[in-house]
Amino acid sequence: MPSVSQTLSVTNLIKQNAVLQRNTNVNIWGEGTPGNLVTITLGNENSVTTKISDKGSWSVKIPTGDAGGPYTLNIKDKTKTYNFGGILLGEVWLCSGQSNMGMPMKGWGAGGTIVNASQEISAANFPKIRVFRVAKKASYLQENEVFGKWVICNPDNAKHFSATAYFFARELYKKLNVPIGVIVAARGNSKGEAWTSSNSLTAINGFENVMADLEIAKQTPNTGKYKIDHINNGQQGFNTPGAIYNGMIYPVTPYTIKGVTWYQGENNSGDGIQYRDILRNLITEWRTAFKNVNMPFYIAQITPYEYNVNAKSQEVREAQFLAQNIPDVGTAVLLDTGERKQIHPSKKQEAGMRLAFWALAKQYNQNVAYSGPTYISSEFESGKGILKFSHNKGLKITGDGNFEIAGENGDFKKANAVVKNGTIELTSSTVPNPTQARYAWFNWVEATLFNGDNLPASSFRTTVPGIPKSTIK
Template identity: 40%
Template sequence: MNMKYVYTFLVLSFCSVFMPVSARAGEPLSVTALFSDHMVLQQKSSVNIWGKCGPGERLTVLADWGKRVSTIADAKGSWRLKLKTPVAGGPYTITIKNPDTELLIKDILIGEVWLASGQSNMDIPLKGWPPGDTILNSKKEIEMADYPHIRFFKVPFKIASTPLNTVEAIWTSMSPETAGNFSATAYFYARRLHKTLHVPIGIVQSSIGGTPAEAWTSRPMLEKFGDFNKTVNSLDRVKLDSNTPTALFNGMINPLVPYTFKGIIWYQGESNVGRAEQYKRLFPALIKDWRNSWDEELPFYYVQLAPYLYKADDQKEQSQKLRDAQRYGLNLPKSGMVTTLDIGYLKTAHPPYKQEVGDRLARFALNNDYHLKQVPSGPLYKSAKHIGNRLIVKFTSVGSGLVLSRNNPDNFEIAGKDKVFMKADIKILERKVILSNHNITDPVYARYAWSDGSTATLFNREGLPAATFTSEK
């Protein structure tokens, strides 16, 4: 055999084995849809940017605010890098390129970026779901929604048995033509931040109505938790829906990891009513789970359920227990809970007063993360001490003082060791509430707003209502 042809054959064989897959298959350079025209990036941060290309390929990201960074894709063609962002402003452009392709992302704003998630009270749009579920002054609010520097990225509904890595959506500026389609709670939150901070605001909305907390939690966390192992160990054999444990985390949260957020706002709990003892453990587990996913202790601000007369047999007179269980999220750092006892609407689980909800959520961010000092929370139960025939109840977050509602003064109850609760007489002494009932000589327990339809009795002078609680263990 001619040695020239043998040599040529060997060279070609070597190249076919060791040539990078990108050169053989031509895998294109790409990024997730989060990185697209009109996006908002977190200011003064090293933001994560990631995508796909050929294995071993070198690529470069250039931002026209003067930053340039390069990296090399791994053996599977995945790449990820960090890009430093300036102070709030824009619009800017980013170019991502390798030897074969150049991607251009235009009209980028730099500002504050938050993830908004939960079930229907986060999902209900500014236009509402009429006729049954509406937003206060919806028409006027939409007409006035001319905020090109408030932008939403709405994650489409997606369930999956394993974690997904991609998402398909677009960034949208708020205008009278677009705002009605996005979360009312998140919109009012963003508007308050925008008007106060005078910077662009980005909201990534990932929410679906009628969904329990376990659906938004990762499989590894649920396996540690233990209560849902029968389902999570057979995900490949069950029919998935929006209630399936971990299905929404896989389809609607994991694809967002590790996009750089300032923090998270959350409005959920209705679908867990009737399972309050479990929620005391599950909700803090979810918060820890998301922080683990982002490898960062992100601020997590959430909304306590509003009063509503639940109709299902397993939920009647159970929502107050879930409200109390929601307090357990406050045991974690960088958390905050909005109380809505004064802005419920008993005819629907979706109260129309989302302006107030958004503003109250924003109080936490403005106080805790943007250092604009204000009282962010209503009074929170701290302790109950028995002195004679009275219970002395102490609170945190009392602001400049405690006040009672003149319209609804009787939502406190006390009980002895028998746990037979009776309405309490109430007196306020400085930062404490003194409770008594002439029929109970040795009171042990106190509770507040302990029914589905309870409304607010106690406020701080800043106008924020106290949260449902019970001193029972």
């Protein structure tokens, strides 16, 4: 940060056409000459003044009111005056993850397409929806600025938007009728550990020596275990712990947002048990960094896909399902939208809308169905298993069920599944004394368990290593 004379600057996140979170105090920040006074005026009413610190940084909160705009945001000191037009007050969400979050409306050709893309793009004329796409950057140190700009939603621009983020924003806009701003921070082919702070990972199995490994990587940038210079090469996987967090998330954390949507996990399909800890860690770290311990965090569950033989993506789906045990976390189940040979499924409408359903139900008190059948408990006796669910109104099984049961030996066999009074009864002639069950426990699988709202259940198992049975829900 500067400590000498400098022209006033403002973060790139708060400029022309920005959306500010309504009905709160939003943070505005930048740099300048130490000691200078900065005055910020929003519209014709709200005005605040702050002094630039000895280190050359400034930050101040300004109250916002009800949804509306466009307004002009005036920021000035004696060195410079900014007038940012097109400012809206509404709802602001961070949408982050890997390629299924980054995938644009226009698609990637052989790499994946969006259902009805041309029609969706042509109809994407919503000037009160704005998107800020964070430029890809990796760093060993926590950065202070991101690069990008707020873009108004119209057909010319929308083809470049994240499809999942767009459909999320559109659903919120249609239901709430207020401006919606989404900040998209995505990097395809990336692992979860790259998206959380490196020092927080040391308590996770496999990352005990991560800080020492990163120090070596800094000294040997081309030959070490970790690298960061390939951040813009999406064909290369990115797994450097903390590096994307430092470059693309940490500098966003001063911005005042409502919550987060997260679509990532495919690259962690080799170790779903470890991912369970990574995801929990990431949620905690982001909430701490945003200074909001109750920040809503909604996860798009990865879809079924024919991964390689060593993958256990069902364990990643389980980790995302179990994350709902964390307060203010929800999982949009996408088990019915997968494509066997395409890791970038085309039904991004479902991904964005189901994330929006969670937000609408939980943050905006809308009467919308937001969850499929959710496994909560089981009983095994008299040669059968009884599975209980919440969100079970209209519970139904399609196809062959995809249920399996096993005894104490863990040898799972296909089960007969019958819906009875909102529960599911499982039996198998080859398992006379079942003690455990699981559903859709494969990399590739087609969803067969739904509720009356036609929302699918997640993959699950009644016995999860390392987790007491009473907390599996």
